[in-house]
Amino acid sequence: MPPLSIAVKSLRDQKWQIAGFGLALTAMAAMHVYIWPAYRDTLQNLKLPAAVEAFFGGDLSIATGAGFMSAEFFSWVPILLIVYAVIQGTGAIAGEESSGTMDLLLSQPLGRRALVLQKIAAACVGSVLIVAIGWLGFLVSVPFVDIDVALTDTAIASANMLPITLLFFSMSLWLGAVMPNRSTASGAVIGLATASYFINTLANGVEPLRHLRYGTPFYYYGAGLPLVDGIDWPHVGLLLAASLLLMLLTLRTFGQRDVTTGGATDLDAAGVLRRVLARSPGG
């Protein structure tokens, strides 16, 4: 077993990110719980059109505590986690290459696979820490507010944000291994994440487009549904399987291709395709 220096360094490098994203989640969670009683009365008398309700809360009524937390917190907070995932995912390979430090790491007796796995491990620990810190927001609010949401359910729904985070991390990792540099990889993932978020939201509210949502990770994530129904294991399994697939593709591609210094600036579409297909040597 190689020393875990990469994982340790990686975690150390992201300590401020973990604290920052974690505390942002804490604040958001606590704030939304505390403002719930003020909104409740208004919302209970309000009959929203089905499409608008769907737009906000997916399958839950926004006039319930769970629905409100789903619409106001769990539906969009994964976006923050995805930002973290993109930073870590594209940083792991593309970032080290773009900054030129990959040569130094891989001239040590450390396999490429071990290096990537340690970076993955660090990101997993980081995500768990962020979500755990974020959940403290519920811990300091739910017991003191009249809201029909159980503290344990907030923990379950919080943990349910991890698989989709992992999926976008893996996507960033893989695109970081195939795209010419970190910024193109980040751009691609952010584009994909934004598109799938809006397609999912739109498909929730517009009946003819409803089937489109099955193509987006956000549908399988399910926003605040776990607050009521618990975890949807088949959906979680699907997200995790897709993540695993992208990780394996990354290991294959990065295991075969050349390491670059400062990014592969002259990599063209054909070069990207060669990397995707893991055709060695090249690019």
Added chain:
Amino acid sequence: MSAPAIEMRGVVKDYGRTHALRGIDLTVDAGRIFGFLGPNGAGKTTAIRLLLDLIRPNAGTARVLGFDSQRQSIDVRRRVGYMPGDLRLYDNMAGSDFLDLIDSFRPEKRDVRYRAELLDRLGLDTSRRIRALSKGNRQKLGIVQAMMHRPEVLILDEPTSGLDPLVQEEVAKLLEDAVRDGRTVFFSSHVLPEVERLSQSVAIIREGLIVAVEDIAKLKARSAHVLEVTFASAPPADLFALPGVRELRRDGNMVHLQARGGVDAVIKAMAGSGCKVVDLRTEQPSLEDVFLAYYAGSTDGRAPAGAQKEHTHAPA
């Protein structure tokens, strides 16, 4: 019989349609300082990165201490200390933390005393963040991280670029000590005097091919010296009509000469002429001169004109 420190056989590396290495054959015996000389873009960095499995060849094999660079890469890297030519470090780390990180990959070879000795001899303070270090001090840190675990083979890509002459001299001593210890040093350079000063043998690479492998003494003998002699009055026209000497031009009383195979004949001719010499300057033969010396004697008919042509595609 022990395996050579480095062995490359028919190594070809293409980047798309450009040919960075066009069939490299090279053997570096263990226990020597071996220089790898060539202009920028000749393929030095490509060949070195290939030894460490950072890039993969299109054809051919590379071995370090008998281990295949690609299939036994971890075995290779366990025994090699490497300094990249394009040295990038973690700017936000303190120098000592960075060295600890590098040490962590070979915990069994951690040698705090030797590391301290290296830092002391190079005059490097590692308490500061790398961001705050000058180019020269970063370079020193690069050398220390490559040497501190006493690797069997040191592979250094342009190790002394950016260092002032005193430090260069100290680095030379460190490398000589390493070789005295039975280690092998393989370093690249595009500066001939540096290679002459440091190495015992040299391989010259040009446009992705090894054009010569020589002992340094022979290389020196083959390369031409350029002399600039100023006389008190115009010297006789045929003063330097000597074998191996070519008069390039005259500016009044100043004569520009090129002497192949040493300067002895030129000095003796001047002494024997009775003309008063006011000034005498010699220039180090440039890499270009060395190439010219080789191509003058090469039989494959390739023109030497492109000797300094840059390959912009290849990593510098």
